[in-house]
Amino acid sequence: MSTPTVEQHSAALDAAEAGGVQLITVTLRIRRFNPEEHPEPVWVDYQLTLDPKERVLDALNKVKWEQDGTLTYRRSCAHGICGSDAMRINGRNRLACKTLIKDVNPEKPITIEAIKGLTVLKDLIVDMDPFFQAYKDVMPFLITNGNDPTRERLQSAEDRERFDDTTKCILCAACTSSCPVFWNDGQYFGPAAIVNAHRFIFDSRDEGAEQRLEILNDREGVWRCRTTFNCSEACPRGIEVTKAIQEVKRALVTRRF
Amino acid sequence: MQIHQYDTVIVGAGGAGMRAAIESTQRSRTAVLTKLYPTRSHTGAAQGGMCAALANVEEDNWEWHTFDTVKGGDYLVDQDAAEIMCKEAIDAVLDLEKMGLPFSRTEAGRIDQRRFGGHTRNHGEAAVRRSCYAADRTGHMILQTLFQNCVKHGVEFFNEFYVLDLLINDGKTAGVVAYELATGEIHVFQAKAVVFASGGTGKFFKVTSNAHTLTGDGQALVYRRGLPLEDMEFFQFHPTGIWRMGILLTEGARGEGGILRNKDGERFMERYAPVMKDLASRDVCSRAIYTEIREGRGCGPDGDHVYLDLTHLPPEQLDAKLPDITEFARTYLGIEPYTDPIPIQPTAHYAMGGIPTNVEGEVLRNNTDVVPGLYAAGEVACVSVHGANRLGTNSLLDINVFGKRAGIAAADYSSTVGFTELPENPAEKVQALVDGLRESTGTESVAQIRKELQETMDTNAMVYRTGATLKQAVEDIAALRERYKNVAIQDKGFRYNTDLLEAVELGNLLDLAEVLAVSALAREESRGGHYREDFPTRDDVKFMQHTMAYQEVAEDGTTSIRLDYKPVVTTRYQPMERKY
Numbered sequence: 001m002s003t004p005t006v007e008q009h010s011a012a013l014d015a016a017e018a019g020g021v022q023l024i025t026v027t028l029r030i031r032r033f034n035p036e037e038h039p040e041p042v043w044v045d046y047q048l049t050l051d052p053k054e055r056v057l058d059a060l061n062k063v064k065w066e067q068d069g070t071l072t073y074r075r076s077c078a079h080g081i082c083g084s085d086a087m088r089i090n091g092r093n094r095l096a097c098k099t100l101i102k103d104v105n106p107e108k109p110i111t112i113e114a115i116k117g118l119t120v121l122k123d124l125i126v127d128m129d130p131f132f133q134a135y136k137d138v139m140p141f142l143i144t145n146g147n148d149p150t151r152e153r154l155q156s157a158e159d160r161e162r163f164d165d166t167t168k169c170i171l172c173a174a175c176t177s178s179c180p181v182f183w184n185d186g187q188y189f190g191p192a193a194i195v196n197a198h199r200f201i202f203d204s205r206d207e208g209a210e211q212r213l214e215i216l217n218d219r220e221g222v223w224r225c226r227t228t229f230n231c232s233e234a235c236p237r238g239i240e241v242t243k244a245i246q247e248v249k250r251a252l253v254t255r256r257f
Numbered sequence: 258m259q260i261h262q263y264d265t266v267i268v269g270a271g272g273a274g275m276r277a278a279i280e281s282t283q284r285s286r287t288a289v290l291t292k293l294y295p296t297r298s299h300t301g302a303a304q305g306g307m308c309a310a311l312a313n314v315e316e317d318n319w320e321w322h323t324f325d326t327v328k329g330g331d332y333l334v335d336q337d338a339a340e341i342m343c344k345e346a347i348d349a350v351l352d353l354e355k356m357g358l359p360f361s362r363t364e365a366g367r368i369d370q371r372r373f374g375g376h377t378r379n380h381g382e383a384a385v386r387r388s389c390y391a392a393d394r395t396g397h398m399i400l401q402t403l404f405q406n407c408v409k410h411g412v413e414f415f416n417e418f419y420v421l422d423l424l425i426n427d428g429k430t431a432g433v434v435a436y437e438l439a440t441g442e443i444h445v446f447q448a449k450a451v452v453f454a455s456g457g458t459g460k461f462f463k464v465t466s467n468a469h470t471l472t473g474d475g476q477a478l479v480y481r482r483g484l485p486l487e488d489m490e491f492f493q494f495h496p497t498g499i500w501r502m503g504i505l506l507t508e509g510a511r512g513e514g515g516i517l518r519n520k521d522g523e524r525f526m527e528r529y530a531p532v533m534k535d536l537a538s539r540d541v542c543s544r545a546i547y548t549e550i551r552e553g554r555g556c557g558p559d560g561d562h563v564y565l566d567l568t569h570l571p572p573e574q575l576d577a578k579l580p581d582i583t584e585f586a587r588t589y590l591g592i593e594p595y596t597d598p599i600p601i602q603p604t605a606h607y608a609m610g611g612i613p614t615n616v617e618g619e620v621l622r623n624n625t626d627v628v629p630g631l632y633a634a635g636e637v638a639c640v641s642v643h644g645a646n647r648l649g650t651n652s653l654l655d656i657n658v659f660g661k662r663a664g665i666a667a668a669d670y671s672s673t674v675g676f677t678e679l680p681e682n683p684a685e686k687v688q689a690l691v692d693g694l695r696e697s698t699g700t701e702s703v704a705q706i707r708k709e710l711q712e713t714m715d716t717n718a719m720v721y722r723t724g725a726t727l728k729q730a731v732e733d734i735a736a737l738r739e740r741y742k743n744v745a746i747q748d749k750g751f752r753y754n755t756d757l758l759e760a761v762e763l764g765n766l767l768d769l770a771e772v773l774a775v776s777a778l779a780r781e782e783s784r785g786g787h788y789r790e791d792f793p794t795r796d797d798v799k800f801m802q803h804t805m806a807y808q809e810v811a812e813d814g815t816t817s818i819r820l821d822y823k824p825v826v827t828t829r830y831q832p833m834e835r836k837y
Contacts, residue, residue: 065704142357
C-alpha cells in the first residue's frame with residue numbers, strides 16, 4: 001500500500017498544490033445579443049485578470065459580477081453535471097464549467113457564443129424547448145409489459161454494461177447543437193434524442209424498442225446522420241454519440257438489440 | 258400579470274419535487290414551477306448511493322438502518338420519522354428500479370450495495386453494505402429517471418419560473434407568486450395545495466459543494482410569511498471536497514476503500530474512529546481533518562488540506578465504481594488519481610434544518626399545528642430525519658420517501674377542498690420587490706455583499722464555532738443586510754434578467770445566514786454538525802430539542818428573530834455517547 005509523502009509527489013500533484021498563483025490577463029470576446037436593446041448581435045471584448053486554472057465559467061462570472069451585470073448565461077452546478085452551460089468556446093461546443101482557461105489558448109482572445117441551431121434569446125441563452133421536445137418524442141422512459149415483479153427486475157452486469165455509455169447523458173445539447181444536419185434542419189431529432197432512445201433500446205429490461213425504432217426510422221430520424229463525429233467530440237461526458245447512433249441504425253436493419 | 262389555477266402546485270423540480278409530481282399528477286391537476294430546467298437540479302450532483310436494507314449482499318434490516326440514522330443525527334432525529342424513512346427505503350429503491358433506474362448490479366443480477374459512512378451492522382458492530390448505487394452517478398440517475406417518468410406521466414412544468422412569494426389567506430394556503438425569467442412577467446398561481454421542494458441553501462458558504470442556484474428560496478419566503486424554520490444551525494460539512502473548489506468527491510470513494518491521509522501519510526482516522534475509521538460519520542471526519550490541519554499535519558505548502566488516497570485501489574475498480582470523481586480530479590486538479598492522492602478539504606454540503614414538517618410532509622406553523630394545504634419535502638424541509646448530522650445517502654432516500662409522501666398527501670388534500678380565495682392584490686409584494694431592485698439607484702453590489710457573506714460564514718460559522726465567532730457572524734450579517742437595502746443592479750431589462758435574479762437570491766441567503774448564526778449562538782452545546790469549542794459536549798438536559806426560529810416584524814418594519822424549541826420524538830433509542 002502506498003503512503004504518499006511530500007518526497008514522493010508527482011510533478012502534477014506539486015503543480016496542483018502550488019502556493020502562489022500566476023495570474024494572467026485574458027480577453028473574453030463574447031457574442032452579445034439582447035433584442036430589448038438592439039436587433040443584431042454584437043461582439044464585445046472584456047479584459048480580466050485570473051488564474052489560468054480557473055474555469056471559463058469563473059471568467060464569465062467575473063465579468064458579470066465585476067464589470068457588466070447584464071451579461072446573461074445559464075449555469076448551476078459548475079462542475080459538469082447539470083448541463084446548463086453548454087456554449088461555443090473558440091468555435092467548439094463545451095461546458096464552460098468543465099473548460100479551464102489554460103486549455104483554450106488564453107494568449108489570444110477567447111471567443112464565446114451561444115450554441116448553434118437553437119434560437120438565441122439573450123446573449124448565451126438559447127430556446128431549449130425544441131431540444132427537449134425531440135427528447136420527449138423518442139419515449140425516453142422504461143416500457144414494460146405485464147405486472148411488475150415484487151422485487152427488482154434482474155439484470156446481469158453485462159446487460160447493464162451494454163447501455164452504460166448512453167446513461168451518462170446530461171441533456172446539455174452540446175452534441176445536437178454541434179451537428180451540421182441539425183443546423184440546417186431543425187426537424188431532425190438530433191444526436192441527444194437518439195442517445196436517449198439508445199439508452200432504452202439496449203436496456204435488457206425494456207420492451208419498447210420496436211416503437212422507438214419506428215419513431216427513429218422517420219424521415220427526420222437516424223438516417224439523416226452523416227457520421228461527421230462532431231457530436232462525439234462535443235460530448236462533455238465522453239459518450240460515443242456517433243457509435244450509439246450507428247448502433248441504432250444497425251438495430252433498425254437487423255431488428256436485433 | 259397572469260393568474261393560473263391548479264389543484265396542486267409544486268415548487269422545485271429536483272428529486273423531491275419530481276417524485277412528488279409523479280404522484281400528484283396522477284391524482285390532481287398539477288403544475289411544477291422551477292427556476293431551472295428540471296434536469297439542472299442539484300440532485301444530479303449526488304454520487305454515492307441511496308441506502309436501503311435490501312440485504313442483497315449481506316445480512317441487514319431496516320431497524321439497524323434506523324438506529325444508524327438516529328445515532329448519526331446525534332439523537333436529534335425524530336425517531337418516528339426515521340423509522341418510516343428506513344422502512345419505506347426498500348420500496349423507494351424498488352420503485353426507482355421499476356421506473357428504469359440503471360443500478361449497478363451484483364453477479365446474480367440484483368441491485369448491488371456498498372459501504373457508506375455511519376451505516377453499520379447490528380448497531381455499530383462493523384460497516385455494512387447498504388448503499389444501492391449506479392457507479393458514482395446515483396443522483397444523476399435518480400434525477401434522469403424521475404424526469405423520464407415525469408415525461409411518461411405528462412407532468413406539466415413551468416420552466417424558469419422563479420417563485421417569490423407564498424399566499425396564505427385566513428390561515429390556509431391560497432397559492433404562490435412567480436416571476437417568469439424569460440419575460441419578467443409576474444404570474445399568480447392559485448392552488449389548493451402547495452408543495453415546496455426547492456432545495457438547499459449552501460451558497461452562503463464560500464467553499465461549498467452546492468450549485469450557484471442553491472440559495473434557500475423556499476425557506477426564505479416561508480420564513481418571511483411568519484412560519485418557523487427548524488434546526489437551521491445544523492449544516493453538514495462534507496469531509497471530501499476538492500481543495501479550495503469544494504466540488505464533491507463521494508464518500509463512496511471511502512466505501513470502496515479510499516483512505517484519508519495527512520502529510521506524514523498517516524491514516525489519521527484510526528485515531529478518531531477506531532472501528533469505522535474513514536467511514537465514521539461526516540461530522541466526525543470533517544472535524545478530524547480540521548484538527549489535523551490545525552495541529553500542523555495538513556498537506557501542501559500551506560498545510561491547509563489533507564489527501565484522499567485511492568492509489569492502492571486497482572484502476573479497473575476506479576473506472577467501474579468511481580468514474581466521475583476520478584475525472585473531476587483530472588479535469589480540475591490535473592492529477593492522476595491512479596497514482597496521485599487527491600487534495601481535499603471539508604466543503605459545505607447540506608442543510609439538516611429547514612421548513613418543519615410532519616411525516617406526511619405537512620408544514621408546521623408552530624410546534625403542533627399545520628398550515629392547511631402547505632407541504633414541503635427534500636432538503637428545503639426538516640422532518641426531522643437527519644437531526645444534527647445527516648448520514649451519507651440518506652438525502653437521496655429522504656427526497657424519494659418524503660417526496661412521494663408529500664405528493665400523495667397534497668393531491669389527496671386538494672381533491673377534497675375548494676380553492677381558498679386569493680388575498681387582495683396577491684402580487685403586490687413581489688411587484689414591489691422586483692420594481693424596487695430594477696429601479697434602485699443604490700451603490701452596493703450584489704457580488705461584493707455575497708462575497709463578504711461567504712467569507713464571514715466560512716470564517717465564523719463552519720466546522721468549528723465559538724460564541725465569539727458566531728457573534729462576529731451575527732454582526733457581520735446584520736451589517737450586510739443593512740447594506741443590501743442599498744443594492745443596485747445593472748440590468749434593467751425584462752428578458753432573462755439574471756442580474757435581478759441574483760439580487761433576490763442574495764436577499765434570501767442573507768436572511769437565512771442570520772437565522773443560522775443566531776440559532777447556533779443560542780445552542781450552547783456540541784451536537785452532530787454543530788460544534789462549539791466553548792461548549793464541547795452534548796447537553797441532553799438543555800438542548801435535546803429542535804430550534805424553531807421565527808421572524809418577528811416590529812411596527813417600524815424592522816425584523817428580529819425569536820427562538821423557540823420543540824421536543825424531539827424518541828421511540829426506541831435513548832441517547833448514548835456517540836463513538837465510531
